[in-house]
Amino acid sequence: MSEAMKRVAVxxxxxxxxxxxxxxAQSGHTVTLVDVQAAALERAQATIDRNxxxxxxxxxxxxxxxxxxxxxxxxxxxxxxxxxxxxxxxEAATERLDLKLKIFEQxxxxxxxxxxxxxNTSSISITKIAAATKRPAQxxxxxxxxxxxxxxxxxxxxxxxxxxxxxxTTVALSxxxxxxxxxxxxxxxxxxxxxxxxxxxxxxCSLHEGVAGVAEIDEVMKLGMxxxxxxxxxxxxxxxxxxxxxxRVLHDGFGQPKYAPCPLLVxxxxxxxxxxxxxxxxxxHTKGSKDIQVAPAFS
Ligand code: NAD
Numbered sequence: 193m194s195e196a197m198k199r200v201a202v203x204x205x206x207x208x209x210x211x212x213x214x215x216x217a218q219s220g221h222t223v224t225l226v227d228v229q230a231a232a233l234e235r236a237q238a239t240i241d242r243n244x245x246x247x248x249x250x251x252x253x254x255x256x257x258x259x260x261x262x263x264x265x266x267x268x269x270x271x272x273x274x275x276x277x278x279x280x281x282x283e284a285a286t287e288r289l290d291l292k293l294k295i296f297e298q299x300x301x302x303x304x305x306x307x308x309x310x311x312n313t314s315s316i317s318i319t320k321i322a323a324a325t326k327r328p329a330q331x332x333x334x335x336x337x338x339x340x341x342x343x344x345x346x347x348x349x350x351x352x353x354x355x356x357x358x359x360x361t362t363v364a365l366s367x368x369x370x371x372x373x374x375x376x377x378x379x380x381x382x383x384x385x386x387x388x389x390x391x392x393x394x395x396x397c398s399l400h401e402g403v404a405g406v407a408e409i410d411e412v413m414k415l416g417m418x419x420x421x422x423x424x425x426x427x428x429x430x431x432x433x434x435x436x437x438x439x440r441v442l443h444d445g446f447g448q449p450k451y452a453p454c455p456l457l458v459x460x461x462x463x464x465x466x467x468x469x470x471x472x473x474x475x476x477h478t479k480g481s482k483d484i485q486v487a488p489a490f491s
Contacts, residue, residue, distance in 0.1 A: 197365055198222055201278040201303075203271060203295060204285035205229075207431060207469060208312055210236035211340025212282050214243060215369050217265040218253070218341075224274040225267045233267040240265070243341055271295075272302040279304075280365070282334055284312040287437040292316060293324040300325035308358055310334035314434065315381045315389075315441040318351035328353035332362050335382065336371075338430060346371045351378050380445030385438050392430075393439055393454050395423035399474075399490070400456040406474045406490045424474040425484070427457075428467030436461045465489075 198221060202213045205227035213225040213236065227233050244258040253261075268274045275281050281299055285291055292313060299309050309331045311321055322331035333349025346366040350359055359375065366373035376383045395409050404412070410422020419426075427435050436458065442451040460466075460473065465487070467473030475484040485491075 197279045197308075197361065199277055199279050200224075201226060201271075201275045201281045203227075203275075203281060203283040203299070204312075205232045205236035205267070206284070206286070207338060207434075208336060208340060209284040210239045211243075211338070212284055212312065212336055213265060214240045214261075214341050215336075215371075216282075218244075218257070218261045219369050221264065223265050224278075225265065226269070226271050226274045227267075228269060230269055233269070237265075237267065247341075271298060275299055275303045275307070277304065278307050280308045280310060282310045282312055284336075287314060287316065287434050289316055289320070289441075292321050296321050296324040296331070300327060308332065308361060310362060312336055314385050315438040315445075317380070317445075318349050318354065318378045322351045322353060329355040330358050332358050333378070333382065334362055334366070335384065337384070344370075344372045345384075346373045347382055347384050348373045348375045349378055349382050350375065381438060381442050386442065389435060389438050389442060390450065392423045392427045392435055393451075393457065396427070396454040396457050399424065400454055406486045428473035428475055428477065428484075430467070431469055432457060432466045432473050433461050 200216045200221045201224045202209050203226050205225050209225060213223045217223045225233060225236060244261060247253045248255055248258050281303055283295055285295055292311065296309060309325060311333055312335055313333060318331060318333045322328035325331055328351060331351055332354050335347035335349060337343035337345050348362050363373045381389060398404060398409055399406060406424050410424050413419045413422045436453050439451055439453040464470055465472050468477045471477055472487050474487055474490060476487050477484055
């Protein structure tokens with residue numbers, strides 16, 4: 193591994209942050225995982241521990257590899273200290289423009305001059321985020337997929353001012369993590385979510401209009417289109433709040449009614465039904481179990 197990119201800070205320890213910290217630590221980087229909530233850091237550590245145990249059980253890594261990975265990983269609720277000697281920061285905090293702008297302004301002030309500031313945003317403009325800093329050439333989208341330790345793709349998004357050097361380093365780093373980077377340009381939703389979210393939204397509209405039930409909609413897309421997971425199950429997995437935020441970015445960015453979030457999605461997020469992370473969305477999810485049942489509201 194390049195010594196130049198050894199120290200990594202990951203901001204946000206939710207669904208994505210724990211996986212991003214995991215893959216960097218497993219591939220030899222020294223990682224500090226940061227969250228404003230100590231409880232999120234504890235959950236993330238427990239998840240990483242469980243996921244590493246699975247890799248040991250499958251004999252993909254040894255027990256020593258697991259211990260060494262955990263040794264390279266620390267957590268903090270204090271962002272400034274955590275990024276002070278970072279070579280790379282990957283921001284994976286809540287999908288809100290105002291929050292990301294604030295975080296990037298602070299990162300720019302606290303991180304060393306050479307440090308690359310990457311964001312895992314699903315849809316927000318990299319160019320807009322970069323404009324909150326004085327180093328737009330060193331700001332880039334590094335969009336991992338969920339679950340990060342398993343999914344191969346990293347969508348690498350160049351902002352308007354992102355330099356060739358920053359892009360080349362990000363592409364090389366992604367490969368070094370065992371991922372497959374794909375370069376795309378900076379338009380709302382990039383490629384992955386511009387295509388995925390309208391499909392998920394349409395599945396929710398189909399449910400809302402009574403075309404079919406939750407299990408039936410997912411079954412059609414699994415058996416008919418060979419999708420490994422139905423769109424409603426996938427929405428639960430991504431987080432319904434995250435889906436809603438992305439659809440709003442697409443709707444605002446393109447100004448076309450086809451991206452308007454389904455009212456059912458808006459209601460569910462308002463009611464705190466966020467999918468896997470809250471225990472209920474279109475399905476009821478039990479912690480530590482893969483078994484799911486259609487949520488009472490839809491059964
Ligand atoms: P999440 O809601 O699970 O976690 C977000 C975390 O950020 C929370 O723990 C929260 O406490 C923390 N946070 C909020 N403000 C913070 C701050 N100022 N400093 C540090 N931490 C802060 O969200 P997520 O699903 O992990 O999404 C994170 C990012 O990754 C978003 O930009 C999202 O669009 C993107 N993303 C999500 C998915 C997915 O499937 N969920 C996939 C790809 C990309």
